[in-house]
Amino acid sequence: MSEAAVPAPTHPTLEADIAAVLGRRSIVLVGMMGAGKSTIGRRMAARLHLPFTDADTEIETAAGMSIPDIFETHGEPYFRDGEARVIARILDNGPIVLATGGGAFMREETRNRIRDKAVSIWLKADPDVIMRRVRRRADRPLLQTADPEATVNRLLGEREPLYRNADLTIASRDVPHDRIVEECLEALHAHLIGARPTVGPTQDGLNATP
Numbered sequence: 001m002s003e004a005a006v007p008a009p010t011h012p013t014l015e016a017d018i019a020a021v022l023g024r025r026s027i028v029l030v031g032m033m034g035a036g037k038s039t040i041g042r043r044m045a046a047r048l049h050l051p052f053t054d055a056d057t058e059i060e061t062a063a064g065m066s067i068p069d070i071f072e073t074h075g076e077p078y079f080r081d082g083e084a085r086v087i088a089r090i091l092d093n094g095p096i097v098l099a100t101g102g103g104a105f106m107r108e109e110t111r112n113r114i115r116d117k118a119v120s121i122w123l124k125a126d127p128d129v130i131m132r133r134v135r136r137r138a139d140r141p142l143l144q145t146a147d148p149e150a151t152v153n154r155l156l157g158e159r160e161p162l163y164r165n166a167d168l169t170i171a172s173r174d175v176p177h178d179r180i181v182e183e184c185l186e187a188l189h190a191h192l193i194g195a196r197p198t199v200g201p202t203q204d205g206l207n208a209t210p
């Protein structure tokens with residue numbers, strides 16, 4: 001590939017600083033179905049030159065069947081146990097960027113593991129954004145209800161108090177994905193290292209970030 005074809009990172013030092021202090025800790029994205037955990041996680045991993053893992057995909061591989069089939073054949077408690085085991089194994093092999101399923105952070109044992117072995121980011125999305133996105137896919141067993149909107153609202157009510165325990169919160173909304181990725185990286189940098197040094201006076205005399 002020619003050099004020109006390799007996308008240059010927007011802020012090379014931002015990514016390098018984060019990667020340098022992470023050690024074996026991973027970056028874990030939590031939040032509701034449709035919050036964009038996999039899309040944002042994959043892009044963040046590329047920026048940080050880290051592997052990306054989707055917990056749902058790992059669970060499907062470990063079980064040898066799809067998530068709807070796991071729910072149908074074995075039930076939700078079986079799925080949740082498998083989910084906790086898979087996430088524990090993944091976090092033992094960091095650093096990576098991990099997108100978790102929307103219910104994973106409800107389990108205390110998983111929250112504690114994530115706290116100990118990772119930096120967590122809650123991608124917080126409004127109900128209308130979630131509904132618009134989840135309508136595009138029919139593979140979420142929990143939303144196969146008569147009133148998916150009421151289900152999403154109920155789940156948000158139960159889950160948001162726990163998602164709030166994540167280290168960082170970023171509003172997931174309908175803006176270009178790269179903007180959310182950039183906000184995640186800036187928040188990670190501030191959390192892990194502190195605010196980035198400013199450079200230069202600008203024309204109006206204020207300092208600008210590079």
Ligand code: S3P
Pocket residue numbers: 031032033034037056067100101102103104139140141142
């Ligand atoms: C679930 C979310 C799904 C998947 C499963 C259960 C949940 O993952 O783990 O259908 O409980 O919210 P996504 O959040 O990636 O859709």
